[in-house]
Amino acid sequence: MNAPTLPVGGGCRTAPVLKERGQREVFCGLTGIIWLHRKMQDAFFLVVGSRTCAHLLQSAAGVMIFAEPRFGTAILEETDLAGLADSQKEVDRVVEQLLARRPDIRQLFLVGSCPSEVIKIDLSRAAERLSAKHAPHVRVLNYSGSGIETTFTQGEDAALACMVPVLPETDARELVVVGALPDVVEDQMIALLSAMGIDNVRCLPAQRIDGETGVGPNTVFALAQPFLGDTHAALERRGARHIPAPFPFGEEGTTAWLAAIAAEFDVPAQTFEAVTDAPRARARKAVAQASEHLNGKSVFFFPDSQLEIPLARFLTRECGMTAIEVGSPYIHDAIVGPDLDLLPQGPVISEGQDVEKQLDRARAARADLTVCGLGLANPLEAEGLATKWAIELVFTPVHFYEQAGDLAGLFSRPLRRKSILKVEAAE
Amino acid sequence: MKLTVWTYEGPPHVGAMRVATAMKGLHYVLHAPQGDTYADLLFTMIERRNHRPPVTYTTFQARDLGADTANLFKTACQEAVDRFKPQAIIVGASCTAELIQDDPGGMAETMDLGIPVIPLELPSYQRKENFGADETFFQIVKHLSKPQGRTNRITCNILGPTALGFRNRDDVEEITGLLSDLGIVVNVVAPLNATPADIARLPAAHFNVLLYPETGEAAARWLEKNHDQPFTKVVPIGAGATRDFIAELARITGKPLAYDESRLRLPWWSASVDSTYLTGKRVFLFGDGSHVMAMARVARDEMGFEVIGMGCYNREMARPLRAMAKEYGVEALITDDYLEVERTLEELSPEMILGTQMERHIGKRLGIPCAVISAPVHVQDFPARYSPVMGFEGANVLFDTLVHPLVMGLEEHLLTMFREDFEFHDEAGASHHGGHATRRIAEPDQEVAARQPAQDNAPPDLSISDEAKEEPASGSDVLVWLADAERELKKIPFFVRGKARRNTESYAAEKGLQKISVETLYEAKAHYAR
Numbered sequence: 026m027n028a029p030t031l032p033v034g035g036g037c038r039t040a041p042v043l044k045e046r047g048q049r050e051v052f053c054g055l056t057g058i059i060w061l062h063r064k065m066q067d068a069f070f071l072v073v074g075s076r077t078c079a080h081l082l083q084s085a086a087g088v089m090i091f092a093e094p095r096f097g098t099a100i101l102e103e104t105d106l107a108g109l110a111d112s113q114k115e116v117d118r119v120v121e122q123l124l125a126r127r128p129d130i131r132q133l134f135l136v137g138s139c140p141s142e143v144i145k146i147d148l149s150r151a152a153e154r155l156s157a158k159h160a161p162h163v164r165v166l167n168y169s170g171s172g173i174e175t176t177f178t179q180g181e182d183a184a185l186a187c188m189v190p191v192l193p194e195t196d197a198r199e200l201v202v203v204g205a206l207p208d209v210v211e212d213q214m215i216a217l218l219s220a221m222g223i224d225n226v227r228c229l230p231a232q233r234i235d236g237e238t239g240v241g242p243n244t245v246f247a248l249a250q251p252f253l254g255d256t257h258a259a260l261e262r263r264g265a266r267h268i269p270a271p272f273p274f275g276e277e278g279t280t281a282w283l284a285a286i287a288a289e290f291d292v293p294a295q296t297f298e299a300v301t302d303a304p305r306a307r308a309r310k311a312v313a314q315a316s317e318h319l320n321g322k323s324v325f326f327f328p329d330s331q332l333e334i335p336l337a338r339f340l341t342r343e344c345g346m347t348a349i350e351v352g353s354p355y356i357h358d359a360i361v362g363p364d365l366d367l368l369p370q371g372p373v374i375s376e377g378q379d380v381e382k383q384l385d386r387a388r389a390a391r392a393d394l395t396v397c398g399l400g401l402a403n404p405l406e407a408e409g410l411a412t413k414w415a416i417e418l419v420f421t422p423v424h425f426y427e428q429a430g431d432l433a434g435l436f437s438r439p440l441r442r443k444s445i446l447k448v449e450a451a452e
Numbered sequence: 453m454k455l456t457v458w459t460y461e462g463p464p465h466v467g468a469m470r471v472a473t474a475m476k477g478l479h480y481v482l483h484a485p486q487g488d489t490y491a492d493l494l495f496t497m498i499e500r501r502n503h504r505p506p507v508t509y510t511t512f513q514a515r516d517l518g519a520d521t522a523n524l525f526k527t528a529c530q531e532a533v534d535r536f537k538p539q540a541i542i543v544g545a546s547c548t549a550e551l552i553q554d555d556p557g558g559m560a561e562t563m564d565l566g567i568p569v570i571p572l573e574l575p576s577y578q579r580k581e582n583f584g585a586d587e588t589f590f591q592i593v594k595h596l597s598k599p600q601g602r603t604n605r606i607t608c609n610i611l612g613p614t615a616l617g618f619r620n621r622d623d624v625e626e627i628t629g630l631l632s633d634l635g636i637v638v639n640v641v642a643p644l645n646a647t648p649a650d651i652a653r654l655p656a657a658h659f660n661v662l663l664y665p666e667t668g669e670a671a672a673r674w675l676e677k678n679h680d681q682p683f684t685k686v687v688p689i690g691a692g693a694t695r696d697f698i699a700e701l702a703r704i705t706g707k708p709l710a711y712d713e714s715r716l717r718l719p720w721w722s723a724s725v726d727s728t729y730l731t732g733k734r735v736f737l738f739g740d741g742s743h744v745m746a747m748a749r750v751a752r753d754e755m756g757f758e759v760i761g762m763g764c765y766n767r768e769m770a771r772p773l774r775a776m777a778k779e780y781g782v783e784a785l786i787t788d789d790y791l792e793v794e795r796t797l798e799e800l801s802p803e804m805i806l807g808t809q810m811e812r813h814i815g816k817r818l819g820i821p822c823a824v825i826s827a828p829v830h831v832q833d834f835p836a837r838y839s840p841v842m843g844f845e846g847a848n849v850l851f852d853t854l855v856h857p858l859v860m861g862l863e864e865h866l867l868t869m870f871r872e873d874f875e876f877h878d879e880a881g882a883s884h885h886g887g888h889a890t891r892r893i894a895e896p897d898q899e900v901a902a903r904q905p906a907q908d909n910a911p912p913d914l915s916i917s918d919e920a921k922e923e924p925a926s927g928s929d930v931l932v933w934l935a936d937a938e939r940e941l942k943k944i945p946f947f948v949r950g951k952a953r954r955n956t957e958s959y960a961a962e963k964g965l966q967k968i969s970v971e972t973l974y975e976a977k978a979h980y981a982r
Binding site for chain 2: 047048049050051052053054055056073075076077079080081083084085094097098099100101102103105106110112115116118119122123139140142143144171172173174176381398399400401402403404406407
């Protein structure tokens with residue numbers, strides 16, 4: 026009864042995937058730092074990279090957050106490349122400088138970049154040494170957010186995956202929800218689960234190092250974001266078990282996601298309904314209102330955050346839209362499979378990108394709404410296409426029931442705006 | 453390695469993009485990994501460009517590194533030429549591609565693409581964005597300009613405007629109009645809106661107008677040396693500089709030039725009695741060297757402000773800026789370290805900052821008004837209205853720009869007279885700035901409240917580490933403020949409170965006092981009265 030109905034003509038799980046290779050118009054994994062440093066309040070992210078990395082971080086948020094942020098870049102200089110300076114000593118020196126300046130830091134992430142990977146600076150060695158030196162006050166970890174290895178949200182995946190091996194061991198039967206969620210959304214989720222009798226829900230990442238989550242053979246985990254492939258694998262290696270489900274976007278996605286967890290914890294159907302009925306009704310109503318401008322319209326997704334497949338499922342099934350192409354940087358079948366099952370057949374499912382060819386397809390399709398990155402949005406608008414910039418989907422609370430209407434609203438606003446503006450010259 | 457929080461300039465290939473994006477019919481093939489495409493959004497979002505920058509990124513990945521990144525470059529290059537059919541291409545490497553040493557320039561030159569190929573060598577680990585733009589434009593000019601005779605009429609080129617430049621669009625329009633009024637025809641504006649074919653025509657002009665030394669000086673020098681074209685040295689920002697610029701044009705063309713100042717309002721606006729309150733406002737300037745030097749003159753000579761410090765983030769301009777600072781009797785701050793600029797501002801506590809968007813944010817935190825006068829740019833620096841900073845209309849715009857952030861004359865008096873009014877108090881800010889009036893809260897330390905206005909978007913935990921903020925002002929560790937003096941100090945409006953505190957403390961130190969009373973405060977006030 027809580028299981029969503031499968032599409033009559035079949036879903037997209039077995040649909041052929043158009044795999045492309047070429048110029049990609051996407052961010053690299055360093056971008057994840059923009060939201061991770063806000064989520065983890067005692068963490069600092071130190072990128073070892075170039076001026077380009079620093080400039081990207083400063084520009085990526087679309088707005089600059091000019092205050093001293095909890096991230097910075099150790100910019101490589103000529104002496105570092107020529108081998109005149111010992112890179113390990115240099116990392117030590119910069120970290121000392123940083124920790125002296127920010128004594129409140131408890132977790133430090135050394136983040137690899139394209140240049141640091143190419144010249145092979147061993148940040149894992151540095152992290153191990155610095156961790157030993159600064160324990161127990163500061164824990165130092167490392168991951169790579171480089172563009173040669175990670176695409177946009179994969180940066181968060183890499184960051185969380187590097188935390189998994191150092192999580193404390195536990196035998197407790199606990200649920201871990203994985204993926205950085207806005208605080209308000211996380212609180213709503215915990216309240217829903219707790220009302221069903223599922224307590225001790227742990228989050229990865231936790232807000233602070235002390236609030237930390239343990240992991241072990243009795244841990245089950247649910248993913249709140251679809252881009253967490255490596256973290257998924259790392260948790261399984263620690264013996265934890267994944268609860269596969271569609272992602273909690275929209276009323277249907279949220280219900281299916283919660284139902285999968287409820288089934289795992291043997292929550293009685295009656296309890297489940299008692300907890301979810303009211304918010305479900307609210308979400309349905311909100312989505313219906315917000316999707317007035319979406320109904321009957323078509324949508325084209327450029328690959329960006331890996332949220333594309335679950336969002337296409339939401340827009341087609343709950344907002345009455347038709348998907349023409351659903352592009353994603355990567356498709357992990359084990360993770361987005363349940364969403365692909367529900368996405369009605371029809372759209373081209375594409376993985377990877379050759380941006381010029383994809384632009385040709387988008388121009389030919391002329392969808393009512395094109396979801397794309399910031400570099401493409403204004404140029405496509407100038408060609409008469411309505412666009413939704415994808416990055417907002419990562420920076421806005423969009424998960425679970427109470428945000429379902431907001432999520433539909435993010436997509437309908439560009440269309441609504443187009444319909445109300447009368448700025449063209451009279452013919 | 454250098455620990456960096458915010459940067460004033462991007463890497464040099466972003467400078468090359470500013471040139472490529474400004475031009476038409478030119479394409480940039482950039483050997484770069486995935487992610488470097490972020491730079492596109494600077495142009496499409498900040499500047500609201502309706503076209504993608506003409507840049508093809510080769511997008512190599514880790515798995516290509518052991519294999520064949522060179523071939524990837526060649527394919528991308530050929531496809532870009534086939535698809536976009538440019539008149540010429542520039543090719544180069546971003547910071548990562550520089551490390552794998554594929555030599556994109558050499559490869560593209562051997563590809564027989566049928567169009568000019570201009571290789572760029574931009575050392576990513578030594579130089580920055582302005583250098584990248586200057587060098588790229590220079591290489592384009594060197595490769596494409598053709599020897600030819602001069603035009604019959606007196607013509608000039610305008611050199612330096614790029615994409616993402618501070619008010620470049622409107623400056624070019626204003627200066628083109630000024631030149632036209634003076635009977636000088638513009639041959640080519642470059643790089644902004646120029647095609648490679650236009651670049652070839654540069655040597656037909658009689659001389660060059662160098663509006664932006666940061667991005668056009670290398671090309672101007674090369675054209676002077678190789679095509680005997682003199683170039684202008686005065687940057688026409690402000691009324692005086694615009695007049696000097698016209699005088700320089702007269703010298704170069706050898707003709708007396710009559711000009712019309714009827715549209716210039718700054719001198720009267722500044723002389724009129726309403727502006728008396730601007731007298732001696734203490735300002736600090738920071739930005740790119742050219743804008744800071746030009747604006748220092750406007751601030752001192754045309755607004756009647758007191759310049760208490762100046763600096764620039766581009767070392768290329770360190771020498772002339774130091775010389776000017778010396779002439780103005782202030783220290784020059786040459787740094788690209790945002791935190792160092794912040795520390796300096798805290799120390800000097802000026803009444804207004806003329807800076808970049810970075811200083812605007814520092815000012816917001818410290819409660820100091822700021823007018824933006826230089827790149828790096830923000831979406832706000834691309835107003836829909838015509839808004840040059842050069843020429844006579846530019847001077848008018850500057851008057852408004854420099855007055856707007858301040859609390860206006862009479863309002864300033866009222867604030868001084870009725871300091872304790874519950875809604876018309878100094879923390880409420882200037883009445884013509886909407887949306888941030890806050891009710892005075894009965895807080896023990898109102899100075900802290902004033903320094904961190906409630907409208908600041910930055911949540912408290914983002915703010916600069918406390919050690920810097922709480923560091924006592926110089927000398928105050930040995931000086932003690934008595935309670936009544938402290939209370940009296942708080943009655944002084946926030947925009948002059950920092951100055952009053954510093955003046956009183958230096959006066960007390962000079963007199964060898966240990967304690968500061970109300971008496972000392974007013975003694976100091978009399979001492980420093982102007």
